[in-house]
Amino acid sequence: MVVVFSLFDADRLPNLARSGISPTNTMNKEARLKASINQKLTETGERDRLKELLRAKLTECGWKDQMKAQCKDVIKQKGLEHVTVEDLVVEVTPKGRALVPDSVKKELLQRIRAFLTQHAS
Template identity: 45%
Template sequence: MLRSSTNAQPAAAAAAGSAVGAGGQSKEDQLRSRIQQAFIESGEAKRIEELLRARLIDCGWRDNVKAQCKAWIQHVGVEAATVDRLVEEIFPEARGAVPDVIQIELLTQIRDFVSKNT
């Protein structure tokens, strides 16, 4: 559930049909995609993902969200349910229900990684 805000920015350029080359990006974007790449390729992204998964299972978050998903699917009917609609419905509340301690822990670790890699 790590939200990647990077997907948003270059969309305007793409929508306008222009090619997005290396020169078309601002310094900030270049830095961002470079860090993002390092984040994935160093295995740190995977490690943090595993950590998040473990923490969410540990605190009961996953079981709660799973129960909510089940209830919603039963509510709208299996035929009408799609993954996208499910995510749209459950995401805001589930995102808010992630305990602060876990958010802080992960944020600290991600921040550490970023500061080490810039």
């Protein structure tokens, strides 16, 4: 079982410590689980297939063009000499994530869940 701690869980941490569960222990388990899933996705080639699906869906829905326009706007506002790639990433990432259509998110999540179900061990 994986437990994710947030700032809202801080008041429960002493109780967890008494129960033998530590946030560090839980976070290490979560990190190991993520690493294991990523390794399996990579080994089977599913990671590349998911990336290609995402790339195609984002291009198909116009997301890629919207992001290009967003980057051009930032460069125009700040001036080419005053913008780094890091600046662009910081500026456009929140909007980029918000612009990903729910249907694309759902399809990817469904594919990941199916993969996990098929490869559960």
